[in-house]
Amino acid sequence: MREVFQQELQEVQERLVEIAALVATSMENATRAFNESNVSLAENVIADDDKIDVLAQELDELAINILARQQPVARDLRIVVSALRISASLERMGDMAEHIAQLARYRFPDKVVPKSLRGTFSELGALDVAIAKKLVELLRTEDVSLAEEIRNDDDRIDALHLSVFDKVLGETWKGAAVDTVDATLASRYHERFADHAVSIAKKVQYLATGDWIPVAL
Amino acid sequence: MREVFQQELQEVQERLVEIAALVATSMENATRAFNESNVSLAENVIADDDKIDVLAQELDELAINILARQQPVARDLRIVVSALRISASLERMGDMAEHIAQLARYRFPDKVVPKSLRGTFSELGALDVAIAKKLVELLRTEDVSLAEEIRNDDDRIDALHLSVFDKVLGETWKGAAVDTVDATLASRYHERFADHAVSIAKKVQYLATGDWIPVAL
Numbered sequence: 001m002r003e004v005f006q007q008e009l010q011e012v013q014e015r016l017v018e019i020a021a022l023v024a025t026s027m028e029n030a031t032r033a034f035n036e037s038n039v040s041l042a043e044n045v046i047a048d049d050d051k052i053d054v055l056a057q058e059l060d061e062l063a064i065n066i067l068a069r070q071q072p073v074a075r076d077l078r079i080v081v082s083a084l085r086i087s088a089s090l091e092r093m094g095d096m097a098e099h100i101a102q103l104a105r106y107r108f109p110d111k112v113v114p115k116s117l118r119g120t121f122s123e124l125g126a127l128d129v130a131i132a133k134k135l136v137e138l139l140r141t142e143d144v145s146l147a148e149e150i151r152n153d154d155d156r157i158d159a160l161h162l163s164v165f166d167k168v169l170g171e172t173w174k175g176a177a178v179d180t181v182d183a184t185l186a187s188r189y190h191e192r193f194a195d196h197a198v199s200i201a202k203k204v205q206y207l208a209t210g211d212w213i214p215v216a217l
Numbered sequence: 218m219r220e221v222f223q224q225e226l227q228e229v230q231e232r233l234v235e236i237a238a239l240v241a242t243s244m245e246n247a248t249r250a251f252n253e254s255n256v257s258l259a260e261n262v263i264a265d266d267d268k269i270d271v272l273a274q275e276l277d278e279l280a281i282n283i284l285a286r287q288q289p290v291a292r293d294l295r296i297v298v299s300a301l302r303i304s305a306s307l308e309r310m311g312d313m314a315e316h317i318a319q320l321a322r323y324r325f326p327d328k329v330v331p332k333s334l335r336g337t338f339s340e341l342g343a344l345d346v347a348i349a350k351k352l353v354e355l356l357r358t359e360d361v362s363l364a365e366e367i368r369n370d371d372d373r374i375d376a377l378h379l380s381v382f383d384k385v386l387g388e389t390w391k392g393a394a395v396d397t398v399d400a401t402l403a404s405r406y407h408e409r410f411a412d413h414a415v416s417i418a419k420k421v422q423y424l425a426t427g428d429w430i431p432v433a434l
Contacts, residue, residue, distance in 0.1 A: 068291065
């Protein structure tokens with residue numbers, strides 16, 4: 001029984017890694033679609049989000065199934081419950097990548113943000129992609145130093161997110177209302193993507209080290 | 218054992234109702250703070266969000282504890298897992314109310330949105346409050362007709378959310394960039410609040426009727 005359970009936990013972990021890898025690819029494509037105004041890449045991201053949703057849902061069913069059959073307690077129980085939460089966060093990260101791709105598609109053939117903000121968004125996108133790739137590795141290896149890196153990347157993203165508002169609300173901003181709306185939404189999507197990654201990283205860190213970090217915070 | 222379990226499930230349900238009621242009060246206060254530029258009410262909402270977070274976290278601990286001790290299966294297991302998900306959604310609804318209150322505080326003593334949008338946001342706020350109150354009743358009574366009403370209210374919110382963009386991107390919009398940013402964010406927060414409510418309503422409906430609605434969608 002115990003051996004079966006360990007195999008099932010490994011299956012859960014592998015599926016989380018698989019979903020995280022898809023999310024990383026989606027964010028990479030969304031970032032390119034956004035920066036380069038690539039509408040077919042944007043459409044790929046939008047289509048891929050359905051796959052992420054289905055995989056997350058299948059993982060949830062597996063986790064609930066494991067709870068029912070294996071009746072885990074203590075740390076084992078927390079691993080399975082955490083998997084459910086991680087899956088929900090990955091699903092939302094996929095949604096954020098999709099929203100970014102949708103902005104690229106709406107504005108095609110124009111670029112989403114004016115020149116003065118492209119450097120900022122290029123950095124935001126690159127950081128989100130880096131975070132997503134680190135998340136894949138963190139889920140695969142449970143190397144908690146990656147959790148720390150993800151938190152640091154997120155701090156930088158928060159600073160960039162604020163700098164978008166500074167620019168949009170500053171005296172030199174010449175953007176039309178559509179540019180202001182798009183910059184506001186795009187910045188929020190990038191920031192939320194990273195927030196979900198940090199939340200996942202905390203859970204993995206807790207599971208790897210036993211340090212309890214409250215789930216709701 | 219079975220009787221204890223039923224008592225514990227009732228405790229879970231009562232706590233969900235309690236948190237939902239706090240969320241409804243927060244959204245009511247956030248809406249008033251937003252519409253009337255009431256900074257002290259905004260500060261109440263911001264303080265109350267910490268309470269919601271703590272209660273959601275305590276509920277999660279209770280649910281995990283029930284899983285460990287009672288080892289529920291089948292429908293009972295799904296009730297407890299759903300409680301974890303509903304708690305996470307309520308916690309996010311509290312965050313949205315807090316974000317709306319923060320906008321009111323930032324712009325005080327000015328109002329957050331210009332006159333031309335106040336009617337729309339007043340309706341958005343009233344609908345979110347109505348949804349939150351229906352959610353309290355739905356969680357308390359499991360009267361699934363309320364789930365249908367919540368979905369209808371959400372459709373109206375989605376239409377209003379789109380109308381905000383129509384107005385902001387229309388030719389008659391004279392708002393400054395700060396108005397555009399605030400209207401974009403405020404509209405998104407109102408819309409997400411309702412989305413979470415719909416997601417909770419679907420779960421309650423599933424539990425009440427046995428119709429499985431995939432969790433990730």
